[in-house]
Structures are given as structure tokens and as C-alpha cells.
Amino acid sequence: xxxxxxLSKTQILVRYTVFAALASACNLLAQNAVLAVDTTPAxxxxxxxxxTATGLLIKYAxxxxxxxxxxxxxxxxxxxxxxxxxLTGVFTTLIFWATESVFWFGTHDHAMRExxxxxxxxxxxxxxxxxxxxxxxxGPLT
Numbered sequence: 158x159x160x161x162x163x164l165s166k167t168q169i170l171v172r173y174t175v176f177a178a179l180a181s182a183c184n185l186l187a188q189n190a191v192l193a194v195d196t197t198p199a200x201x202x203x204x205x206x207x208x209t210a211t212g213l214l215i216k217y218a219x220x221x222x223x224x225x226x227x228x229x230x231x232x233x234x235x236x237x238x239x240x241x242x243x244l245t246g247v248f249t250t251l252i253f254w255a256t257e258s259v260f261w262f263g264t265h266d267h268a269m270r271e272x273x274x275x276x277x278x279x280x281x282x283x284x285x286x287x288x289x290x291x292x293x294x295x296g297p298l299t
Contacts, residue, residue: 169224176219177282184212184278185271192267201261205254212278217242225294238293245288249281256280 164172191204217239221227229235253274260273 164224164226172224173220173282173286176216176224177278179219180212180216181275181278183215184208185274187211188274205257209250209253213243213246220289221294225289227294241293242289245293246285249285249288252284253277253281
């Protein structure tokens with residue numbers, strides 16, 4: 158199966174933004190499910206990890222197919238590309254976690270924690286797009 162025709166910059170921007178918003182919402186929903194159990198630092202850390210994993214999987218699936226138009230030939234190709242995608246996400250995840258954590262530990266208010274998460278995710282996704290365009294989806298994996 159061949160990729161679709163190339164997307165315009167506007168199409169890429171709209172798709173990437175919508176998918177970032179969707180992944181962010183799923184991330185925060187997953188976090189809220191964990192934090193409904195307890196809000197101690199250990200549960201907060203668990204919530205960050207669970208939310209991040211949820212958002213990562215959703216965002217990769219959407220970006221690979223609908224933004225970068227990748228059609229992988231084998232599961233090994235997908236695994237390799239997903240590994241690169243995850244690796245480029247380490248730095249951007251630290252931005253997101255740090256921002257959300259400052260808002261949470263500074264206020265212990267869920268609305269402020271979510272505001273911090275949205276700010277951190279927004280900054281992270283801007284950086285992540287550039288990393289993914291240059292390193293993850295720049296060509297076929299061999």
C-alpha cells in the first residue's frame with residue numbers, strides 16, 4: 158500500500174494539533190483515574206506514567222498514519238519506528254512532567270495541575286513534531 162498524496166502544511170498543522178489535543182485529553186483522563194485512588198506523591202508519579210503511556214500510544218498511532226503517512230511493511234519496522242518515537246519523547250516528556258509537577262506541588266489543586274499539564278504538553282508537542290519530522294519519520298527504516 159502506497160502513502161496518500163503529500164499533505165499541505167495546513168493539513169499537517171490541523172491534524173497534528175487535533176491529535177495532540179486528543180492524546181492530551183486521554184493522558185489527563187488516565188491520570189485522573191489514577192488520582193481518584195489517592196493523590197500522594199507515589200500515586201501522582203503513577204498517574205504521570207500511566208497518562209504518558211496512554212498518550213504516547215494514541216499519538217504514535219495517529220501521527221504515523223495520518224500526519225507522517227507511514228505505511229510500515231512489517232511489525233519489526235513498526236517496532237523500530239516506535240522505539241525512535243519513544244526515545245525522542247524522553248526530552249519532551251520531561252518538559253511536560255516538570256511543568257505539571259510544579260503546578261501540582263505548588264498548589265495541590267487539580268485544576269492548576271491540569272493547566273500545568275496542558276502547558277507542558279503543548280510545549281512538548283511543538284518540540285516533538287520537529288524531532289519526529291527530522292529523526293523518526295524522515296525515511297524508511299532499514
